[in-house]
Amino acid sequence: MTTALDRIIEYKVDEVATLKRERPLADLEARLKTARQPRGFAKALDLVAARDENALICELKRKSPSAGDILPGADPVAIAQEYEHGGAACLSVLTDGPSFGGSLDDFQAIRSVVSLPMLRKDFMIDPYQVVESRAYGADCVLVIMACLSDAQAEELTGTALELGMDVLLETHDEEELERALKLPSPLIGVNNRDLKRMVTDLSTTERLGPLIPEGKVLVAESGVSSIESIDRLRKTGARRFLIGESLMKMEEGRAQLVTKMRVTGTD
Numbered sequence: 517m518t519t520a521l522d523r524i525i526e527y528k529v530d531e532v533a534t535l536k537r538e539r540p541l542a543d544l545e546a547r548l549k550t551a552r553q554p555r556g557f558a559k560a561l562d563l564v565a566a567r568d569e570n571a572l573i574c575e576l577k578r579k580s581p582s583a584g585d586i587l588p589g590a591d592p593v594a595i596a597q598e599y600e601h602g603g604a605a606c607l608s609v610l611t612d613g614p615s616f617g618g619s620l621d622d623f624q625a626i627r628s629v630v631s632l633p634m635l636r637k638d639f640m641i642d643p644y645q646v647v648e649s650r651a652y653g654a655d656c657v658l659v660i661m662a663c664l665s666d667a668q669a670e671e672l673t674g675t676a677l678e679l680g681m682d683v684l685l686e687t688h689d690e691e692e693l694e695r696a697l698k699l700p701s702p703l704i705g706v707n708n709r710d711l712k713r714m715v716t717d718l719s720t721t722e723r724l725g726p727l728i729p730e731g732k733v734l735v736a737e738s739g740v741s742s743i744e745s746i747d748r749l750r751k752t753g754a755r756r757f758l759i760g761e762s763l764m765k766m767e768e769g770r771a772q773l774v775t776k777m778r779v780t781g782t783d
């Protein structure tokens with residue numbers, strides 16, 4: 517059966533081949549020389565979690581395969597500023613065009629006005645994309661275990677770490693978690709959404725969170741749609757959360773909700 521993730525990877529392969537032709541790796545590497553140093557993504561999360569508050573990675577995405585249009589006509593720069601005002605620790609910006617309506621232009625526009633560390637959220641299959649992310653000012657990249665072999669995940673992670681970026685290793689089940697724990701990045705995302713079946717269930721974090729050993733850190737991803745869901749996941753020890761849809765969809769009060777989500781459970 518072809519899954520939604522398979523379809524995305526299929527066009528990513530073509531996309532990357534075209535990009536490499538249009539803009540050779542050497543061009544990107546030249547641009548790296550003038551890029552500013554990465555801002556510590558994992559460190560920004562740690563600083564908030566150390567206060568026992570909730571470290572929020574607030575996400576910008578225009579649409580998604582599971583939700584359809586999220587906020588058509590949204591101004592990602594204005595929303596990113598609201599996230600920053602609300603006290604987000606970091607940002608996540610979808611740059612995939614076909615499925616999520618994002619772009620590196622969006623990424624760059626946000627980068628130039630917001631000082632928070634930024635995750636470039638895309639489907640990484642080739643180190644070219646990692647170098648490209650750094651050239652555009654990314655501080656962290658996503659490595660999705662579900663669509664990569666061990667060798668690919670290792671190569672992507674190694675490339676990002678060498679460039680001084682952090683790496684969020686995304687897992688969805690025990691097998692992926694076991695593979696991710698062998699890689700040299702401490703940031704372990706547990707995606708509550710099954711990217712193959714597009715079903716979201718917070719109990720994924722409750723099941724996998726406790727299996728993450730000391731020295732590695734849990735990031736609970738997807739389906740965190742309310743204060744209640746944060747309170748629920750805090751009980752499993754989660755202090756770092758990646759939140760998109762519920763914040764994007766708000767028409768007002770976005771910064772206030774970010775603040776509430778950041779402090780819930782601490783009083």
Ligand SMILES: O=P(O)(O)OC[C@@H](O)[C@@H](O)c1c[nH]c2ccccc12
Nearest residue numbers: 707737738739740758759760761762
């Ligand atoms: O919008 P949500 O349910 O709050 O989820 C955010 C984020 O976790 C989700 O966008 C995501 C997690 N892993 C991904 C991988 C690819 C694309 C998207 C994602």
